[in-house]
Amino acid sequence: MEEIQKELITDNLVPLTRDLDPSQIYTELIAGRVLTFEDKEKISKIDTRKAQSMELISVLLRKGPNAFGVFMDALQCTQFKSLLEVNEVENLCKNPLHLTLLCLLHIETDVRTRTQTELYSEIHDFILRKVIKRMKLTEEDIEHRLLRPLYQLAFEAFENGEDVLHESDFERAGLLSEEVCEVGYLARDILIRGIKQERRYSFTHRTFLEFLAAKHLVLIAAEERLKWLRKYYFRANSNRVEEVQRLRFSLLFRVAENIVAFLFGFLQKHPDVLLQMASTVIDATLDRKFFLPFYNSLSLPDGSLCPPSHVFCRLLCELNTMPLVLVTAIAKRLSLCIEVSVGFNCSDRCIKGMAIMYNIRPLEPISIHLNIHTQQYTQTNVLLLRELANSRNFDPVCIHATDNQHLKSCILALRIGKADSIKNVEIIKSSICKDIAPPALPFGDDLRGILLMKYDKWSTRRFLEIVSKKPLIELGVVDCDLDDRCKRCLSNLLLNRDLQSVILVSKSQHMGRFLGRLTGLDKLQKLHISLKEMDQAERQNLEKIMKNNTLQELGLFHCEYFADLCNILSNHFSRMTALRYFYVVISIDFQPIDRILCNLHLLRLQEFKIQYDRLIPEMCKMLKSLIQLMNFQLTYIHDGTLTEEGFMPLQQFVDQRVGFSCIDHKTFVKKMRLEVK
Ligand SMILES: [Zn+2]
Ligand SMILES: [Zn+2]
Ligand SMILES: [Zn+2]
Structure with a gap:
């Protein structure tokens, strides 16, 4: 479980153990794979319901990243279901836990009805109406005498990293704590330290503190507000490892995100103010180039976490209307990214915000690489993905498949291979996936490209059979286990003379036997291949491919016997006038690649990337090529x-x-x- 999720649960431990009935949610938790039957047996043996709840929560806290989501879903499924159907805020306010959960559930799952700002504003209005009646004061009075000072106290508490207010805070502000408590936001509790008793005042939930702090920020001068924002959202210096890491894990941005979300909601009628805030956030959270993986297969976990840039997507969910100035700023921002990810810990608000951004018209047509990592595949998620795909800006899409069900619904939602939708797909078997690919998948008839990664031989063959009748122009297998039947399938697919891109990459397997087929592809522009020891026929086929001079991109991955390969390559460099991109990735210990490096100047390259264990001594020999x-x-x-x-x-x-x-x-x-x- 994420730290923040653990915190949310421990924050609410008292009400949770009081209200929770574990027996009602076992089924959902087991179905969601976060609880085992053994866990359930163990917990059921405990005497009281309260102790059972306690044990259940402590078990859940130790579980994987999807435990929180499944737990929240389970709560929603059972005892809180009736509660959620009640629209009256009044009932909810009687129990702070219910209110908290409602807010959480709202934030986490239901992004299509009301914004977070609207929900909290409704609760605020409700509290205000009550207090007007109770204290017999005018709204004006309450706002100036009690609320505004409370907003400020909440803001100061936030800035000091506090969750609670102390008696001294009220004294400093010249307020009576009794009177402020009457408003209804604060709960009093007594903290005993030794013989000393201290009174503390806590907010129902931290989000309320943030809501009130945001109200304070609305009231202060625009310049001050921007100064505050820049404390949390600034461009990390790429030379400072510490800053980059904080940025990478979005720690910095999460701190103030709720407050900024409320600010977006509050200030949406002021386009100029909104634009200033938006630009600050966009500028600070843009995914930098140094986050992009060198190659998918080499750094798979990259992109699986919700990226920093999603902060802005989530903020967009707070807007009911999109001011024109913001549309322009977004279009500019979008033109900067070529790869977009939905991480496994992304919330629905991330996807919703992405859908808002990419559906803005008019937007220049762009082709963006969309990565989808997801484990908690809920129904709302699928609908939002379809909204996202509707923007027609994504191609190819890369799915990290955790199971067959998820893979199928993803293909359906994104309408992959349909005439008016995404035509190219990359499918990566997630390390937690236990399924063998199904015999049929709902690809459209217009599928143009497929790349498989990390699949077992049974699944690989099924995929290859499924796409055998599709009009492919791109075909690839990376780190898949290929048995003889797979290889025969692949050979047959390589008879397709329309193929423009072929990727045959493997750490252990030699792909030389396919070279013969490749010589027949006169439209072949891109080739990534792994070659080990080649026989005479294979060498000749490789030479033939290079003489054809159709290649614009060549990647050599995990190749061996480099002396041999280098000779063939560098002898043909001067004829390969079409080649613009050249990549060499070597995973084995030492290979003599100096002949390639020294003859690089014979090529007309735009891009050369090399990943090599012993780069430096070799590189010095290639200075003249540079x-x-x-x-x-x-x-x-x-x-x-x-x-x-x-x-x-x-x-x-x-x-x-x-x-x-x-x-x-x-x-x-x-x-x-x-x-x-
Ligand atoms: Zn995200
Ligand atoms: Zn990709
Ligand atoms: Zn993955």
Whole structure:
């Protein structure tokens, strides 16, 4: 479970153990795979219901990332169902826990009815109406004498990292705590420390503190507000590992996000103010290039977490209307990203916000790589995904499949392969997936590309059979287990002369036997391949492919016997005039690649990327190949292979040229990366 989720549950431990009946939610928890039958047996043996609840919660706190979602769903399914159907806020206010859960459930699942700001404002109005009656004061009086000071106290508490108010806070503000408590936001409790008793005043839930703090921020000058916002939303310095890591895990942005969400809701009628806030947030949370994985197969967990840029998506959910100035700002922001992710811990609000952004018209037509990682596949999620896909901006889409059901509903929701929808799909088997691919999948008849990653031989064959009648122009397998039947299937698919892109990558398997088929593809523009020891026929086929000179992109992944390969390649470099992108990724210990590096200048490359364990000594030999390049970036780490003598010539070379740079990412960037654009 996430830290923040654990916190939410422990925050509400007292009311939860009081109200929860574990026997009502076992079924949902077991079905959701967060509780085992053994867990249930163990808990049922405990005497009292309260102790059972306590044990159940402590078990849940130790469970995986989807435990919280399943638990919330289970609560919604059973005892709180009737509660949620009651629209009257009055009943809810009698029990702070119910109110809290309602708010949580609302935030987590129901993003299509009311915004968070609207919900909290309704509760606020309700509390206000009550207090007007009770205290026999005018609304004006209450607002100025009690509420505004309370807003300020809430804001100060937030800034000091406090959840509660102390007696001294009221004294400092010249207020009577009794009177402020009458309003109804605060609950009094006594804290005993030794012989000392201290009175504390807590908010029903932290979100209320944030709501009230946001109300304070609405009242202060725009300049002050912006200054406050910039404390939480600023551009991380990419040279400071600490800042980058905080950004990476969105810690920094989460702190004030609820308050900013309320501000968006409150200030939506003021386009200029909204735009200033939006620009600040967008600027601080843009996903930077250094987050992008070098290659999908090498850094799979990348993109599986909700990315920092989603802060802005979630904030958009608070707006009922979209001011024109914001539309322009969003269009500018969208033009900057080529890859978009739905992480497994993304909320519905992330997807909803993305759908809002990408459905803005008129938007220049763009092709964005959409990554979908999801484990808690709920019904609302599917509907929102369809809304997102409606924008027609995504292609290809990459699905990280956790099970067959999820895969099927994803393909259906995104209408993959349908004439007017996404035509290219990448399917990655998640490490937790236990299913073998089903014999049929609902792809449309216009499917143009499929890439499979990390699949077992049975699933791989099924996928290949399913797509055998589709008009493919892109086909790929990466790190899939290929048995003879799979290989026969693949060979047959490679008879398709329309293929423009073929990816045959594997850490352990030699793909040489497919080279013969590849020589027949006269439209082949992109080839990623893994080659081990080649026989004479395979060598000749490789030469033939290079002589065809159709390749614009060549990637060599996990290749062996490089001396041989280097000879063939560098002998043909001068003929490969179409080649613009060249990638080399080597995972095995030492391979002599200096011949490739030294002859690079014979190619007309736009981009060259290399990932290589022993980069530095080799790189020094290729300096003369780099001279023709306009841009060059090396990101390095200090490890055993990087000696002072090896590095100095390179550093000097880089220092002398405009557009060339060398960056130390310390241990944060674990991979060496050489990038030429
Ligand atoms: Zn997200
Ligand atoms: Zn991809
Ligand atoms: Zn994944």
